[in-house]
Every structure is written in C-alpha cells, then in structure tokens.
Amino acid sequence: MIEARDLHKSFGAHQVLAGVTLRIQKGESVVVIGRSGGGKSILLKHLIGLLQPDTGDVIIDGESIARMSERQLLRVRRKFGMLFQSAALFDSMTVAENVGFVLRREARSHPEEIRRKVAEALDMVELSGIQEKKPAELSGGMRKRVGLARAIVYRPEIVLYDEPTTGLDPIVADSIDQLIVNVRERLQVTTVAVTHDMRSARRIGQRILMLHEGRIHFEGTPEEVFSTKDPIVNRFVAGVADTRNHNF
Amino acid sequence: MERLRERFEPLGAFVLWSKEVFVSIVxxxxxxxxxxYQMYFIGVKxxxxxxxxxxxxxxxxAAQTYFQFHRVRMDHATLAVVSISMCAELGPVLAGLMVAGRVGAALAAELGTMRVTEQIDALRTLAAHPIDYLVVPRFLATVITMPLLTAASIAIGIAAGYGMCRxxxxTFASYAYDNMxxxxxxEDFLTGLIKALFYGGMIGIISCYKGMTCREGAEGVGRATTEAVVYSSITILISNFFLTLVLNKLLQPA
Known part of the structure; x- marks a missing residue:
C-alpha cells in the first residue's frame, strides 16, 4: 500500500505541493491528472523517494521512506518499477543491456536465464528481436515500450508511469494504454500513472485523482470525473482555457 | 553571517558528497x-x-636551458635541469592540465547529460546507487591512470630533451647525461608521481561532482563542463604550490 500524508514541497519560492494526502491500495490502478507544470511528476517522484518532501511523509507497506538515506531507499525501490516521460533509457547500452540491467547487477541469475527473462519482457511489450539495437535507433513509442520492459522485468509490485502517452501519436498512445492495462492484469501490479491525457486516464484508471494548486482537488471513478459539476475538473476534462469560453 | 553561509554552503555540499564517494569505495x-573500461577511456585514450x-x-x-647555460659555459648541466623540472613540476602539472581538459570535460558532460535526460533518476529507480555505479569507477580510474600517464610523459620529455642536447x-651530450x-x-620522480596521484583524484572528484549536480538543459551541461575544467585546472595549479613545499620537506634529504 502507498500512502502520502500532507506532502509539502517547494523549489525556492515556488510551492509545488501544498499538502497532498492520498492512499493507494495494493493492486489498484490510480491516475493522477492535472495541468502541466502542476507538480504531478514531482508527486510521483516523492512516492518512490527520488525527491524528499519538505514536510509530510510517504509510507510504503507500513514503512516511512521520507527521511530514508539513498542507500536505505535502494531496498524499498526494488518494489517499484518506473517508466519515465522520456523513457530515460541508458543510451550507451543496447536494448538487452537496458532491460536486463537490474538482473545483471543483482548477479543472482545465470546469463542464459537473464537472456530468457529479457526476451520474455520484450515479448510482453510486443517488441521481440530488437535486443541488439541501441536506444538512438528506436522511435519514441518503441523507447517507451523498452522502458516499460526494463521496469517490469524484475517483477516489481508497483509500477509508476510518468506521462506514459505524452509526445506519441494517438494510435501509439492507445497501444501504450493497452499495454499498461495488460501489464496490470498479467502481473497483478499496483499502477500509478500521472497524465494530462484524459483519454488515457479513462482507459487506465480505476480511480482518478486531480491535482490542483498543490492539493488533491477531486477524487473519483472515471465516470464520476466525466460527469461531475465541479467547474475546475470540468474545464480540465473538456480542455477549455478559460471560463469565459465555456460552451458545452 | 547569512551571506557567509550562502558562500560556503556549496563547499559544504561538495565535501559531504565527497565523503559519500569515499564511503562507497571502502x-x-x-x-x-x-x-x-574507464581506465581504458581515461588512461589509454x-x-x-x-x-x-x-x-x-x-x-x-632543453633548448631554452641550453641557450641560457651556454653563455655561462654550463652546457653540461642542461639535462639535469630538464629532468628535475620534468619529474617534479612540468610532467605532473602539464599532464594534469591536459587530462583536466580532456577527461574532466568528458566526465562532466557525460554525467551531466545523463542527469538532464533522467538517466540518473532511472538508475536510482533500478536500485543502483549512482555513486557506486557511475562515480566510483570514474574516480578510481583517474586516480590510477594519472601517475601512469605522468610517468610516461616524464620519460618521453626527458628522452626528447636528450635528443635536443644531442x-x-x-658528443658532449653524454656529459650532460651523466650529470642528469x-x-x-x-625523490624528484616520486614527487611527480605523488602529485599526479593527487591531481588524478582532484580531476575525478571535481568533474564527477559537477556532472552529477548539473542544472537543467543544454546550458546546464555546458556550464558544468566548463566549470569542471576550470576548477580542476585551478585546483591543480594552486595545490601544486603547496604540494611542492610539503613534498620537498618530506622527501628531500636535508
């Protein structure tokens, strides 16, 4: 279970998180929506301990991680897989080396077994046979899939997605959404995604949280989000820049 | 007081970070x-x-020394000056400055780019400590290869100086050789090697720090690279003075 309690975070004078509290159950699929630059990715990075809150706490399976050192965090992070917005593949390595990174470092598995697991993970993201390619040779959508394969190959319990469909064409974006759902169903992982793509949010999320001005402004099922009368949520869902242009 | 604290805070952060590196090594x-691989890249290349x-x-x-010494009929001392200068000062300092330029820039740019493209964050999510995985091999590689490069540079410098003397x-070059x-x-040679060891450490740690703490974007990487080279070079030149005094006291027979 993931729990955030009253998270505050500022960068200089700019307050990004102003008291975020949330709770995500095991096996659940939660999407955080909100404006670009509104702190969604910052929130996600707090959940895995890449950033530390100014005040507040993050609790993963009953363990408080907000004040842990980087070394203590390494153990907790083993429960997580994360797909970055830019995929963040290691560009000096091949696809196979990227995907097998954790397995090779843990050195528990035989090279042959690592090869098999890497092939299996690439299979799951529908990209077989590209093991020897370098990240620079791949398209944006392929990179994201390799990033996803790298995040799930060691069977984490929680997978975090940072803007999984941003910068992709609608068809590729749809296939990524499909993959996220497949991964959740096949591996029974807890899924947390942040996005501003409402189509994607509706497809992946069982529950949607809206982050607005540093707080969770709204929480509900996709149906509730699309039918609510809340003006802020409405405007975001419809993609309208200003209330004066309200015409739906 | 507040301004003083602001000035020294970056230095404190650097020291704490360096401590992490040493903890990781031990x-x-x-x-x-x-x-x-890093030794190959940093040393061989x-x-x-x-x-x-x-x-x-x-x-x-050798040429400059000969021109001056020839006037006072001290030609035979030319090579001794060349060899001592190369061993204790010019060999390590110039090798250090060249390595700071080549390797320092490359390390800061590589790590800085990894940081701005979230590759370092990705590494952290994959349960790898960036200091263990990225910094320690690079730091140790510069520490190990700098004395080797310096030794070779000294040898080549002296050989080239001898060529000029010839x-x-x-035929009088052999007198100069005997004097050398x-x-x-x-102890002169040892001075050079110890200096090189220090310079290797400085280049490694400053450049990795600059890369790992690089700011966002292309501008951030550019700045980190420049600062890595400038700070490494300045540190080498300043510490050379103090190292010369200390090592002279420790190594030279009274």
Missing amino acids: AHRLNVRDLL SQSVVFITGAFTGMVL IYLG VKYTGA
Missing part, C-alpha cells in the same frame, strides 16, 4: 569491468595528448 563492492605535451615540453625546456652538444643521472634523485 564499503561497497567495485565492478572491476566498469573500472577497466589520453596517451596521445599527454605524450605530445611531454615531448614538446622536454624539447623546449643536436646542440653533439647524478643530480636527479628518486
């Missing part, structure tokens, strides 16, 4: 393959620049 298993620097410095030093002195062997002690 307490965590090193990946030998990564270390060898720097050979040409360092050797060219050594050769031409040795030659110009041209100017003809007589006046150059093991």
Whole structure:
C-alpha cells in the first residue's frame, strides 16, 4: 500500500505541493491528472523517494521512506518499477543491456536465464528481436515500450508511469494504454500513472485523482470525473482555457 | 553571517558528497569491468595528448636551458635541469592540465547529460546507487591512470630533451647525461608521481561532482563542463604550490 500524508514541497519560492494526502491500495490502478507544470511528476517522484518532501511523509507497506538515506531507499525501490516521460533509457547500452540491467547487477541469475527473462519482457511489450539495437535507433513509442520492459522485468509490485502517452501519436498512445492495462492484469501490479491525457486516464484508471494548486482537488471513478459539476475538473476534462469560453 | 553561509554552503555540499564517494569505495563492492573500461577511456585514450605535451615540453625546456647555460659555459648541466623540472613540476602539472581538459570535460558532460535526460533518476529507480555505479569507477580510474600517464610523459620529455642536447652538444651530450643521472634523485620522480596521484583524484572528484549536480538543459551541461575544467585546472595549479613545499620537506634529504 502507498500512502502520502500532507506532502509539502517547494523549489525556492515556488510551492509545488501544498499538502497532498492520498492512499493507494495494493493492486489498484490510480491516475493522477492535472495541468502541466502542476507538480504531478514531482508527486510521483516523492512516492518512490527520488525527491524528499519538505514536510509530510510517504509510507510504503507500513514503512516511512521520507527521511530514508539513498542507500536505505535502494531496498524499498526494488518494489517499484518506473517508466519515465522520456523513457530515460541508458543510451550507451543496447536494448538487452537496458532491460536486463537490474538482473545483471543483482548477479543472482545465470546469463542464459537473464537472456530468457529479457526476451520474455520484450515479448510482453510486443517488441521481440530488437535486443541488439541501441536506444538512438528506436522511435519514441518503441523507447517507451523498452522502458516499460526494463521496469517490469524484475517483477516489481508497483509500477509508476510518468506521462506514459505524452509526445506519441494517438494510435501509439492507445497501444501504450493497452499495454499498461495488460501489464496490470498479467502481473497483478499496483499502477500509478500521472497524465494530462484524459483519454488515457479513462482507459487506465480505476480511480482518478486531480491535482490542483498543490492539493488533491477531486477524487473519483472515471465516470464520476466525466460527469461531475465541479467547474475546475470540468474545464480540465473538456480542455477549455478559460471560463469565459465555456460552451458545452 | 547569512551571506557567509550562502558562500560556503556549496563547499559544504561538495565535501559531504565527497565523503559519500569515499564511503562507497571502502564499503561497497567495485565492478572491476566498469573500472577497466574507464581506465581504458581515461588512461589509454589520453596517451596521445599527454605524450605530445611531454615531448614538446622536454624539447623546449632543453633548448631554452641550453641557450641560457651556454653563455655561462654550463652546457653540461642542461639535462639535469630538464629532468628535475620534468619529474617534479612540468610532467605532473602539464599532464594534469591536459587530462583536466580532456577527461574532466568528458566526465562532466557525460554525467551531466545523463542527469538532464533522467538517466540518473532511472538508475536510482533500478536500485543502483549512482555513486557506486557511475562515480566510483570514474574516480578510481583517474586516480590510477594519472601517475601512469605522468610517468610516461616524464620519460618521453626527458628522452626528447636528450635528443635536443644531442643536436646542440653533439658528443658532449653524454656529459650532460651523466650529470642528469647524478643530480636527479628518486625523490624528484616520486614527487611527480605523488602529485599526479593527487591531481588524478582532484580531476575525478571535481568533474564527477559537477556532472552529477548539473542544472537543467543544454546550458546546464555546458556550464558544468566548463566549470569542471576550470576548477580542476585551478585546483591543480594552486595545490601544486603547496604540494611542492610539503613534498620537498618530506622527501628531500636535508
């Protein structure tokens, strides 16, 4: 279970998180929506301990991680897989080396077994046979899939997605959404995604949280989000820049 | 008081970070393959620049010394000056400056780019400590290869200086050679190697720090790279003065 309690975070004078509290159950699929630059990715990075809150706490399976050192965090992070917005593949390595990174470092598995697991993970993201390619040779959508394969190959319990469909064409974006759902169903992982793509949010999320001005402004099922009368949520869902242009 | 604190805060952050690096070296298993790869990149690939620097410095030093000494009939002391200068000062300092330029820039740019493209964050999510995985092999590789590069640079510099002496002195060059062997002690060479060890450490730690703490975007990487080279070079030149005084006290026979 993931729990955030009253998270505050500022960068200089700019307050990004102003008291975020949330709770995500095991096996659940939660999407955080909100404006670009509104702190969604910052929130996600707090959940895995890449950033530390100014005040507040993050609790993963009953363990408080907000004040842990980087070394203590390494153990907790083993429960997580994360797909970055830019995929963040290691560009000096091949696809196979990227995907097998954790397995090779843990050195528990035989090279042959690592090869098999890497092939299996690439299979799951529908990209077989590209093991020897370098990240620079791949398209944006392929990179994201390799990033996803790298995040799930060691069977984490929680997978975090940072803007999984941003910068992709609608068809590729749809296939990524499909993959996220497949991964959740096949591996029974807890899924947390942040996005501003409402189509994607509706497809992946069982529950949607809206982050607005540093707080969770709204929480509900996709149906509730699309039918609510809340003006802020409405405007975001419809993609309208200003209330004066309200015409739906 | 507040301004003073602001001025010294970056230095404090650097010291704490360096402590992390040393803890990692002592307490965590090193990946030998990564270390060898970095030694190849930092050491082997720097050979040409360092050797060219050594050769031409040795030659110009021999020529200049000969021009001055010839006037006072001290030609036979030319090579002794070349060898001691190369061993204790010019060899390590010039090799250090060249490596700071080549390797320092490359390390800061590589790590800085990894940081701005979230690759370092990705590494952290994959349960790898960036200091163990990225910094330690690079730091140790510069520490190990700098004395080796310096030793080679000194040898090449002296050989090139000897070549110049053959041209100017003809057969009398062997007198100059004898004098060189007589006046150059093991402590001079040792001074150079110890200095090189320090410079390697400084280049490694400053450049990795600059890369790992690089700011956002292309501008951030550019700045980190420039600062890595400038700070490494300045640190080498300043610490050279103090190292000379300290090592002279410790190593030179009274």
